[in-house]
Amino acid sequence: MATHDVLVIDPSTLFRQGLRQLLPQDFRVVSEARDVEAARAELSAPTPNDISGAKPSGRSVALVLFDVTDAGEFRAAANQLHSLFPEARLVYLTNGFDAPRLRMALEAGIDGYLTKDRSSNALIQSLHLVMLGEKVFPSDLALLLTQQNHTGSVGAGSPHKGLSMRETQILRALVKGESNKVIANGLHITEATVKVHLKSLLRKINCNNRTQAAIWALNNGLTEATPTAGAA
Template sequence: MQTVILIDANKLFREGLSRLLLDVPFNVAAEFASIEEALVAEPPTAADLILVDPGEDVSAMARLSQLRQAMPVPMVILTGGLDARRLTQALEVGVAGYLMKDMSADALAQSLRLVMMGEKVFPTHLADLLVTGQVQPQPATEITALRKGLSQRETQILRCLIDGDSNKIIAANLGITEATVKVHLKSLLRKINAVNRTQAAIWAMNNGLGASEGTQAANSDGPAVAGVASA
């Protein structure tokens, strides 16, 4: 059984996750409400893995670096929000994983097993950017698109739909065929659970995807992001 140090401000979450991990099996050797508590714990706690939610504090990543130095074991961030800036910082710190709290228990267990085997696990929708070294801070609206698994092209088409553009106009603006527009439109409707282009336009507006970039053609129809781990 692997031992875990669990750091999260929510006591109820810590207790629930501790019980869940026993079935994996991972045993929580110690739990703390903050990184500071873990750093000053006496005596220092030994474990095979650190599972931590750094919270929203802007200085949290600096303290994560201190924790990595004090406890040189694999560290996985388990947090409630996807932020490309924090992901970039986490990579610089050297974390082995960046996981979301809305994932299933089975996916979490599998991800932690992979980490203990020496693998790195990150959100599937940012994996391609990780592989190519292109992870950069992005606006919250773009993160919304990434969380839905939307490709760059699908996001562009959504912006065109806000303007009420027809498939023919979208194709001309983006330099692709109408048939290609239809394929992308069908895919994005499925991803955002919309039944028609009107609902898709409303979803785009509600999620802050303005039309300002809708006519900027990209040179590739491929997805902006792809996965390397099932987490």
Template sequence: MSEVNTLLIGRNRLFLEGLKSLLRGSSFNVCGEALCVGAIEETDAPAGLVLIELRDDLSGVVEDLHQLREDLPETPVVVLTDERDPRTLASCLNAGAAAFLLKDISLEALIHSLKLALLGQKVMPTDLAAALINGAAGLQPVGGKGVESYGLSDRELEILRCLVNGDANKVIANRLDITEATVKVHMKSLLRKIKAGNRTQAAIWALNHGLAPGLPFGKTDRAAVAAPAAKEVVMSQMMG
């Protein structure tokens, strides 16, 4: 893959220098470093990926993620953390994070996970993904209401599973053999029915209501699953 300009945001210089050293020689070229989102400086090379260290103050991180989504709407943001709380994971994903990776990940797995994030996949630790599927994150408590009570059509349920996979509209259209315009119509309808504000919230809702990924491939956009383990690590983090 071609070189990706990468912006690093961390709580201290030592962490930033260590991460920068680890990425040296990879396809992720560090184009900038900052101790907080407010300290980001404009550079001639726009970032294609952002790596941000999770702070102790979760509300602050959520604010940072919202700010990054506003400033860099097309740039995937990957959270690096020691935190294993599924609620923290859910909050970060809900705020726009593309991936939630633990700091004890191996360098090989980190690079692979970053590539998956660039492909639009959601990457996270396996145990936390399981907690989301079991409804432990608490963002959208099921409260006894089954999925059937929301009035979702079979097609909308298929699209929800595609969202859990991290699929873009084009990929969903190819998988289900429908047009992108039709995908958008169904998407608008299902978001309204489950009261989700965006695709990420819908994917989290689907996980909390037991809709795990696994829709069979139809007409597939092969570029979206180019990584050999992509389907297996959409909801998990490769640990080295």
């Protein structure tokens, strides 16, 4: 089993230490810090036993689990982490959730938004999904944003902005952070077909990428399940 080097950033020392003990062997915590700046200093400082100053570089960290003291710091922290650890998966692990932070997480390209009240097994399972390339966001978080920005319910068989039923299904899958492979398996179509539909729906809703499309879908109430029968 592959081992993933993990950086934990959280204001609480107790939480950081507890998480280090909680994670299984395939998630190796190589460093922990109270905030992004402290993490930068920790990873760049030489250790007493290493005169070369070698430390895990930004590229060697595979996963960053982070929280911020103030929600207003989220966007800046996410941007810094992307810059410091361009190859790492970023997971926002925090207390509770709200629509503004979900929107910022989607826009910032975060790989996961997880809450600290989940069980250890659920957390570990979610982290494994993230490392497989999935986007992991709580389903009730999507519902919260939809309720806040709801502009009209879209019926299961009613295309919106000229979207076909299949395109609507794929949009809903994007909201859940599903990859093309997962979408294809769920809809019993090929990944190539998913890509064709995705290109078409992005053009129709005037979005440039999957993240923008997911935000558009949330803002337009596209979160309810859609039957697959008859979809092309």
